[in-house]
Amino acid sequence: MSLLEVRGLTRHYGGVRAVHRLSFDLAAGEVCALIGPNGAGKSTCFALLSGLERPDAGRVRFAGTDITGLPPQRILRLGLARTFQIPAVFSSLDALDNVRAALLARAGLDFALLPRRLRPLADEARALLARVGLEELADRPAATLAYGDRKRLELAMALAHRPRLLLLDEPTAGLALGERFALVDELLAIVRAHRLAVLFTEHDMDVVFRIADRVMVMDHGELIAIGTPAEIRAHPRVRAVYLRGGALDDAETSP
């Protein structure tokens, strides 16, 4: 049985088909890329899956539960976590408190009124920071962290919910080339260790082909291709509408 089942998912803005009759499956532990040109509907797709937007039509099942139109926090509780393209962290909190905020949300402690209720969360928060390589920076305000570190922090916050599926919106956008691969390798290690499924969008084809088990391609709100990286490279329609020649070949030739 697949972890995520998407059937006929549709969201229109006025006359624009942001997402149109999207259907696909995702298995547990699978790492899948969602690519497409700007405006193809990837971000809307993420917003629909994570509950930030409600679909006009279609259904989404996650781990056997119908999550269509559920509020974001319910979806998260079921084990579907996400990160944002621009790292969304709590700037005024230090790194540790960012993760603790995520943990207390999971524990339903956001209305707890005694400071000591936070203490038991500290160890787990430190462990999560360590997993993304931020244990040294636990006391630093998030606002002063480097961009890549903020991405790591966001990942730690997503992991705090012990998700089974991670939606990562452009995990390497804005990072220097060297840093990208470091982050991607760490990510992969974490994913494998916990048998997480990952759905991610990405512009860097090197990253896509390096880690994706499967690639989905969107254009004008519709899914135009699904397949292994090799199949996608060879897919004529993908080459025509999305890759405009060049990009795929670059990826092929890169080490």
Added chain:
Amino acid sequence: MGFFLVQFLTGLASASALFLVAAGLTLVFGVTRIVNFAHGSLAMLGAYLAWALVGVLPAGPLGWWGGILVAALAVALFGLLVEVVVLRRVYGAPEIFQLATTFGLALLIEDLVRVLFGPADRLGPRPPGLAGTVILLGEPMPTYDLFLVFVGPAVLGLLWALARRTRFGVLVRAASEDREMAAALGVDERRLFSAVFALGAFLAGLGGALQLPRETLHLEMDLEVIVEVFLVTVLGGMGSIPGAFLAAVLIRELEAFGILLFPRITLVLAFLVMAVVLVVRPQGLLGETETGSGPDPRLLRPLRPAGSRARLATALLVGLLVLLPWLVPPYGLVLATDVMVFALYAASLHLLLGPAGLVSFGHAAYFGLGAYGAALAVDRLGLGTFPALALAVAAATLGALLFGAVARRLAGVYFAMLSLAFAAILWATAVQWDELTGGDDGILGVWPDPRLSPLVVWYELVLVLTVLALVLLRTLIFAPFGLALRAVRDHPVRAATLGLRPGALRVAVLAVAGALAGLAGGLHAFAKGSVFPDVLHVARSVEGLVAVLLGGLHGAGAGPVIGAAVFVLLEDWASRLPWWRTVVGGTILLVTVAMPEGITGGLARLAGRWRRRVREAEG
């Protein structure tokens, strides 16, 4: 028939003058994002200048109209001066800072007008040629009012032409719609802001001056005008000039016909309409939705629990306060009680402004609900002090929950303005529902139980309650609840996707802040023995803001306490001086402009610099 026509036209005439002033405010807000509390003062200045000029210039149409125009131009020039000297320094600051700065300005301008024109009421002459009446369907209609009916639409048209047909207008629109784009277009922001502020001041001056033949000039005009103009601007939509026109007409016609049906509740009526509109359309009639402006950068530092030295110092201070009755004369104790009550009020407001990032312009609502709750409990129900205080807290909490239910989804300026409206409705109710509240005469005889009434006992009780409340506040801020609040403030969307509940958290924090403000209000009622509508007045809300800003926005409770102490002591001392407005206003300006992180922040900065210097000297 004629009666209704003339009533309608008279409403339009009043709306015109109101619209001019409001257009200036909304224009300035649209471009600079400054909520200018001193805008009413500019209108007052224009009116007084016109009065003086018309008196000096030769009689005749030229003298009269010349006087009006020169007055408006002089106000524009004055506005320019204010912009360059003061406001330019606070553009980057969050709304509350700007509001406090302009509140300080308003105090200064009031003293300026007093010096220049004297304290007496003034009524200006009518313009030659427009002094009479014409008969419309059998009803007399003043010709000057008829002229004013056309002024509003004419100015609206001129502003429209300015916006659409001139380069200046294009830049103004670009700047109000998209600042970054405007910067990319190569707009010189400084010059544009100065020009817009001068234009806004001109409109305020003109609006004030044109009221010369219809309204008595007096020194309370500034506050009166600003409250009405806020109402109109918010109702119309912040930044929307046609909206301001529509709202001005709506409000004035509501008054013109409302007094026929409900002569006793005209005040409540206007604010009630505003609240209803805002609930349905938070952005006002013609305003555009705006997302929150994001948290104040000053807040973007983590809060740390106090170190052992700070704890020790606090413990010593509390110990000293316990012993205070044996150290100072009775009046010192009275003053210390005032400081503590005000500190509690300021700290409850700080919880909203700081950790929760909710800009409340109407915090007096909860203070006032508490005060009236306690007073009514004593006066009507004959309850003792403690049950009355409990009722005060309950009344304020209920009010906060009600407001939270309505305003939970609003952010930034719209939240601020709805809170202002909420407090204004309560104030107007307290003034006009005198069967319950005693109106302006207030509720008297609200003294503590006999066993609590000796000054020392009362002082110690207030001390205990205040310290407990402040400890509670601090605990909350460092508890998971406070952490969640700060997370929601920093990034509401992120917080929601993580499973925090922004709406519920906001309602909860409003309830907590409301409850503590209500306790402060109840204590205030017992300390003074009486309650009057001024506990709900906008000035009380602003005083709270000023105290919080004086103390410093960042932090977890020490700031507002220090700010409140400074404010109460400063006001007490300054109230002996004839120029207390200048003193208080000047202090506010000085702190907001020169020490934007407040007294605590400023001291911390100085201490840091000193430590660095010591280290350098040692190294």
Added chain:
Amino acid sequence: MSSRRILCAALFALAGAAPAMAADHEIRIGEINSYSRIPAFTEPYRRGWRLALEEIEAAGGIRGRKLVVIDRDDAGKPANAVRIAEELVRGEGVVLLMGGFFSNVGLALSDFARRYRVLYLATEPLSDALVWSKGHRYTFRLRPSTWMQAHMLAAAAAGLPARRWATVAPNYAYGKDAVAAFREILQGLRPEVTFVAEQWPPLFKIDAGVVVRALAAADPEAIYNVTFGSDLAEFVREGRLRGLFEGRTVVSLLTGEPEYLEPLGAEAPEGWIVTGYPWDAVDTPEHRRFREAYERRWGEHPYMGSLVGYTAMKAVAALLEKAPDLDTETLVDTLEGLEFDSPVGRIRFRALDHQSTMGTWVGRLAVRDGRPVMVDWRYADGADHLPPDEVVRRLRPAE
């Protein structure tokens, strides 16, 4: 670090509040008024009591002791007034309090006086409640009250042919008291009188044009006006402009007082029946003496406020001269029934309700040489315009 600084600051501030204890050679009294809120009335008031104070000083003080007045501004806020009262009583050692302009400030100070057993002489507030429904042992009032002035006007109004009346009054306690008293008294004198319209503009926020038309729409034969200050000026201007006053008599409270009359200038409505103060025409020897002294000292003519301030200080001096000691209870006992001389003649503080018998002038408005004046006036003695004693006794709560 910062906490210690706060501590120091707090100590300094409190040390500054240490009481300057009254020395034996002086008597301190506290004077609280809305000097910055309503200066048009309170500034002449201050000049009035200063003049009296200087005269007392020149005459050698009170039984050889210097009379010191500590005057403070409450900015029109009752809560401020109470705080200042606490400071004056606890910190400055004043033996009594006087002052107040707005009724709510007066009532707040009165409540304070009852609680802390301090004598309070309400000089200007007009509220009936001060001496009647909320009257008590420690509060006295100098000026003729709302009821008394309404009575004076109602007596004059009863002589008019008009039966259909309209009222306009600011929407707060003073306005409501003034309308209620006038209606009751006039209908008592002329049962056939009806009231066909009432307007209640918010205080100092009148939208005069629409109020005027709303009144005209009811077509009354006469109008009773209670608006004052800025509201009055706008009401008069719009009323004249829109013909409200044509063929209608207007009876108006306080409008003849120069504070309110002079800003109207030549636009002052002629023929209105008003209470007020014809300062230039009152020609009794005691008033002439006061007026000349005032004009010499301040270079301006006296206002109603000047008269009240001067008379109040004279009352305090008379009280302190006569009282055997400065204990509050002694002062209260002495002031009950005390008689003293003032620019308006001999005045008495009634033991019954602590109201003084100071009166005021009733007359008609006219414009002479472009200047508004009162004509056909007479002095209405306060003693003649009070309810019967048994009524007053019922009004006052039992002690």
